[in-house]
Amino acid sequence: MNVLFLCTGNSCRSVLSEGVFNHLAPAGWRAISAGSQPVGALHPRAVALLARKGISTEGYHSKSWNDLPVTPDIVITVCGSAAGETCPAYLGQVLRAHWGVDDPSHVVGTEEEIEAAFEHAYRIIRARIEAFLALPQGLDKHQLKQELDRIGGLSVS
Template sequence: MEKKIKVLFVCVHNSARSQMAEAFLNELGSEFFFAESAGLEAGTLNPLAVAVMKEEGIDISNNKTKSAFDFFKQGKLYHYVITVCDESSKERCPLFPGITKRIHWSFDDPSSLTGSEEEKLEKTRQIRDHIKAAVEDFIRNVK
């Protein structure tokens, strides 16, 4: 059996964007990839992210938020570390030993959305769809 390509998705609190990216890569690319996600600091799982992923048939409601620094301290190694936060936050991400590639995908933060619940839900769906498209492109280009 071939070794899977290990990928870590990192955002600020591991509450939405990185959780969605991890779930999509593990769902769509499980034959070739193993994904984990973490935040610069562990936060609280975003209920909007849970809801829009459930619409895709993926349940992340029991996921725990994790700290990238805990993974770093554990000496975990990844082939790719993909930051999914804004430009200023990506610079705070730890450097992991053994990384062959570091990638940045910029996505809006669902926790900073404004408007009614339905408007925030619709904007989170758009973020989810952009993340899914990025993961699908990643799978096509890396495997």
């Protein structure tokens, strides 16, 4: 199973998602991340947050969806609604879901407020990935799509 976490810049939310998924997923499941307009570098706060959680980002880099090493089975967009973000539309023959997360890299405020925004985005992503990985095996594509859409609505406090 190959899951693509997709956003525009591929520096923060999609990288958090890739890291958490790969850290928690069973053998044979793999996440990659990409962007429609990659910024070319991982956000240092996202990398530092994952490191604090014991999650490796070794080998990760900001990349275009045109440079994927595998064909994804599932594409999950993680763009948020803040600042009028538009999610890229992956056009391949894949199962698609949207798990919007507001971009913590756009938060302006104190150091504590910015760190809190990154932590909140991480908690949302982790809760959704844990819910995804807890789904029963053997769901058909329609059932899996329904579950992925439901999971995209999960929030944390």
